[in-house]
Amino acid sequence: MAKKKKGGLFRFIKILLVLVLLALAGFVAYYAVYPDVSKLKRVNPKKTSFVEYREREWKRKGKRVVIQKKWVPLARISPYLVKAVLIAEDDKFWYHEGFDFDAIQKAIEKDLKAGTFKFGGSTVSQQLAKNLYLSPSKNPLRKIEEAIITWRIEKTLSKRRILELYLNVVEWGEGIFGIEAASLRYYDKPAEALSAEEASRLAAVLPNPLRYKVKGGLPYVEKRASLIYAIMVKRGIVIPAYDELNTPLENEESPHPTPSDVAPADEDEPTSGPDKPNSP
Numbered sequence: 001m002a003k004k005k006k007g008g009l010f011r012f013i014k015i016l017l018v019l020v021l022l023a024l025a026g027f028v029a030y031y032a033v034y035p036d037v038s039k040l041k042r043v044n045p046k047k048t049s050f051v052e053y054r055e056r057e058w059k060r061k062g063k064r065v066v067i068q069k070k071w072v073p074l075a076r077i078s079p080y081l082v083k084a085v086l087i088a089e090d091d092k093f094w095y096h097e098g099f100d101f102d103a104i105q106k107a108i109e110k111d112l113k114a115g116t117f118k119f120g121g122s123t124v125s126q127q128l129a130k131n132l133y134l135s136p137s138k139n140p141l142r143k144i145e146e147a148i149i150t151w152r153i154e155k156t157l158s159k160r161r162i163l164e165l166y167l168n169v170v171e172w173g174e175g176i177f178g179i180e181a182a183s184l185r186y187y188d189k190p191a192e193a194l195s196a197e198e199a200s201r202l203a204a205v206l207p208n209p210l211r212y213k214v215k216g217g218l219p220y221v222e223k224r225a226s227l228i229y230a231i232m233v234k235r236g237i238v239i240p241a242y243d244e245l246n247t248p249l250e251n252e253e254s255p256h257p258t259p260s261d262v263a264p265a266d267e268d269e270p271t272s273g274p275d276k277p278n279s280p
Helices: 002-031 037-041 049-061 079-089 101-114 124-133 140-156 159-169 179-187 196-204 219-234
Strands: none
Touching (some): 037 140, 037 159, 049 124, 079 124, 079 159, 079 196, 124 140, 124 159, 159 179, 179 196
């Protein structure tokens, strides 16, 4: 009788395992074709999944927030801003295929040491996938969705288009989405007119623009902005006292990437839960 029960248990586990694998295969197959990222080549997204998430959050809290956003082509965004964001968020952007495996490994090692499950090390492409189609949840299934969509985005869109989309949808404060709206809100000027210092401050708050304000004078923002600006000077992007000189965006695509000296955001910043906007 005991042997019969044991055999039945093994059969049950085997059937359960097969069902789980079939469900996972179906899950992967679904996100291999949905959403249709190819339309992003020519169509700008009207409302992202992340904006919808924020709207539900505001409704739940009884808040009325007017969304500020204004699309701007990449050619009309200050090269300083583009380079500051890449230094702060994804220094290997031009060279990877959607994933920075060194950063991911470090993030996983940190999670294991802390006994948490946050991952981290997200690239601009991963953050774009999350903003456009997903939620801020950090559960494993959501990370698999993000990985599949990121891979498809990288295979379908040019790097410049990925960057243009990201800079136009990323959150820069409560109700503020995209660099043009952020530039007008914080500096009363279009994104193409941002200086190197202004760009550094805007890039510095990206890990959590609801907690860290562009003009709040917080030590974290001041320190991070100073590091980003210093790296731009070190790389020759900024010539001190001659900030009005623009360097072509294409200069970022040099054959030899230089690792960023900016510490990952979560090394200096307290974590803030699942609705932390632009973090991995």
